[in-house]
Amino acid sequence: MMNKIIQYQDKVLKLLSGKMEEFYLAGGTALSRVYFNHRLSLDLDFFTQNFNPDAIRKIVANLEEALGKEIKLAGQTAGKGKIRMVVYYLAIDKENTLKMDFVEDWVKLIKPLKSVDGIDVLSKEDIYFRKILAIAGFIESLDGVGRKKFSGGREEAKDFYDLYFLSHTFMNLSVFARAYCDASHREGLIRWFRTYSRLDMKTGIMELRAQARPDYNQMERHFKKEIDKLIEKEIEF
Incomplete structure (x- = not known):
């Protein structure tokens, strides 16, 4: 099960290479995949300092078309005083699902982003x-x-x-x-x-x-x- 989710992480990141503009990979998956390989992290967390729901929907629609898989909106947060976020689930098969978060990042960057295979990654x-x-x-x-x-x-x-x-x-x-x-x-x-x-x-x-x-x-x-x-x-x- 885990291997299939990791395989789809790889597919998604390859499809998004060079197409994410203001989004960057963050969280435990970035820490593990890019820097330490210390644990298995099954989600993909994409942060942005310019949160644009239309841009996110376009990214998801393009992924659906390229993968031939349904990607469902699982939840979202919005409103005054809240960090905006949308969560999607990519249905790999009946047993496996890849969770993808698109999150508004309100924190100023400490270091420049790192580009890895066409995907920007937090330092x-x-x-x-x-x-x-x-x-x-x-x-x-x-x-x-x-x-x-x-x-x-x-x-x-x-x-x-x-x-x-x-x-x-x-x-x-x-x-x-x-x-x-x-x-x-x-x-x-x-x-x-x-x-x-x-x-x-x-x-x-x-x-x-x-x-x-x-x-x-x-x-x-x-x-x-x-x-x-x-x-x-x-x-x-």
Whole structure:
């Protein structure tokens, strides 16, 4: 089953090569396919800073024609204060479906996009930052004393593992957070580590399809060390 979905990922990306204009591959699939090959990611996440529903519909229609497969709209978000997103499912056969997300990216790029086989891809730094936003939250509000804070973070094993891999392999989390995150994001990161469900995360980690068997306890120790360093720097600052 997984092999068939990966094959269709390859087909879709080949068909979209040179035709995506303002869209770029993001998320765990970009991190795995382009940079680390550390886990299996079965979705395709395309981000854009110029969200255009008509352009998305055209891309999907062209894919349907080229593949001879039905692609159904599964859901969408819109409205004031919400990130616009549309989700499509490509029906490969009765048992296999490829999920494709087209997402409005409101975050300024840290590094230039990387072109791979005609598809623009987020840099490791930009994927890293968006992973932090995913867990720390990105819904902005003010606390009781008027300080900016973020909420709405998620607790998913794939983000936990991706962040660990980025921190362990690319740049330590404490170093990255000091370099690229503001105080509110760092506070959200610390809050996430203190409050996420250890039992749920450990269960989710065991279910990941990774190249090497993930060791939750090792990852937890790594994050504790990095969060302790981050708190130490916050106190010094």
